[in-house]
Amino acid sequence: MSNKFKQNLFAAAAVTLWGSAIPVTKMIGASVSPFGMSAVKCLVAAVLLGAAALSALVALRSRRVFQKLEEV
Numbered sequence: 001m002s003n004k005f006k007q008n009l010f011a012a013a014a015v016t017l018w019g020s021a022i023p024v025t026k027m028i029g030a031s032v033s034p035f036g037m038s039a040v041k042c043l044v045a046a047v048l049l050g051a052a053a054l055s056a057l058v059a060l061r062s063r064r065v066f067q068k069l070e071e072v
Contacts, residue, residue, distance in 0.1 A: 025037065032040075 021041075028037065
């Protein structure tokens with residue numbers, strides 16, 4: 001998969017998740033308190049950002065390893 005395709009895929013996923021937030025909030029708004037809804041949103045954001053950070057860290061480390069191998 002090319003980098004451009006990955007970027008477009010992640011952008012489409014972000015737009016889809018962002019757009020689905022309002023209908024989901026309206027559906028569960030009657031049964032969940034505002035504090036509970038905020039807690040769930042923060043939890044989801046933390047998981048997604050943690051996964052993105054871990055992915056970036058793995059990619060960065062693999063590049064460093066390859067650069068060191070090329071120098072030798």
